[in-house]
Amino acid sequence: MTVDFEIDENLAFVRDYVRAFARDTLRPLAREADEKGKLPTETIKQLGTFAGNRASIMPEENKGNGEKRSSIAAMMAVIGSEELAWGDPAVVLNIPGPGLAAPSIRAAGTPEQQKRFLDDIFNVDSGEPRFGALAVTEPQAGSDVSNVQTTAVQDGDEWVLNGTKMYCTNGARAEIVVVNATVDKSLGRQGQKFFVIEKGAPGFKVGKIEKKMGLTASETAELILDDCRIPFDNILGGAEALEPKGSGFKGTMKAFDSSRPSVAAMALGIGRAAFEYARDWVSSELPMNTSFPRKAAIEQKLGRMKRELDAARGLVWQAAWMADNKIPNSKEASMAKAYAPPAGLRACIGAIQIMGPEGYSKEHLVEKWFRDIKVYDIFEGTGQIQRVVISRKILGRLD
């Protein structure tokens, strides 16, 4: 296998566009969003317009309908994710769009469902900001997805869902929420199917909104399904999903293969933000008469931060490149996800260390990035779970 590290002019164009957006729009909103724990609706609408412009410069095949995705879609996603998180990881989660609903709808939805659920939500010209969300985690099921307790029972031309979902990003404001539920407990995880719940569905309730140490401007909600009724056609994969080999648990595990590299890229973006901030601070603020041992320690630390972040990018790009080239990449996606968040966290800690008390002060964003980054080692599968996936793949114990 060869990996080409040269990015073509399409990717470079998108990277530069997103980088400018991150620098000029996202970064200036970071501190206020963190302190207030949210963004004004007007700002969210403006973010939607920027996102719409971004969508309009992308090749046609990268928009909504996932039937014909371009051969650089995954690379575009990781390069864009790194830049956006560099701007601000919490503000980014306020950009309207399908969010984590998209990979699972693309992985398990029929072409008609991809069009129905995604085209509209990608269309930001329609006024109000619209979000999508993915709700998998439950009180007893996070890492162990197979233990999901939510049930879906067919009743005529409807499904009736019951259960509780936790920690759902953008769950309270989402127009569509993709949830997994079991249609047949006796089948274990093979009995799990994925469903799209549309806003306003009877029996769909929002529970508590989490208060968090980081990503404070990102909404994280509990969702309660209390005899929640949705149309039969909202099962991802359609009626065929109910056949023994129909899309379900495995289909959505496949979605992780495309979302994990992007989540890893976000951690990389936060780590890079901290590294660059510390580097610039050293250039402009470190007194000329700083002792030799301190200077040497700083140089060592900056070198290690840069080395680890570049290594993380290598793993992230490898996983994305494989996805674009239709090469199975579960192990590589997990390797990127296992490596980038701790590397990014070490970069944030390194930046605080280099800047000393200034790094701990709210005058600078490094303390915020330190709080924000930890969760990248938790959601989309914790670091421990990635390591389990990697070792099972190496030992051939996971198909």
Ligand SMILES: Cc1cc2nc3c(=O)[nH]c(=O)nc-3n(C[C@H](O)[C@H](O)[C@H](O)COP(=O)(O)OP(=O)(O)OC[C@H]3O[C@@H](n4cnc5c(N)ncnc54)[C@H](O)[C@@H]3O)c2cc1C
């Ligand atoms: C800010 C935030 C946003 C989130 N957004 C979403 C979202 O949009 N949608 C969604 O569905 N979920 C979301 N989550 C939930 C997240 O994906 C889960 O918290 C995560 O998967 C861990 O699951 P858990 O909470 O059940 O923890 P547990 O699975 O109970 O894990 C607790 C600890 O035990 C470790 N552990 C568990 N099993 C093993 C094992 N076999 N080997 C070694 N260690 C193990 C874990 O690594 C972890 O450290 C979000 C969480 C947060 C904090």
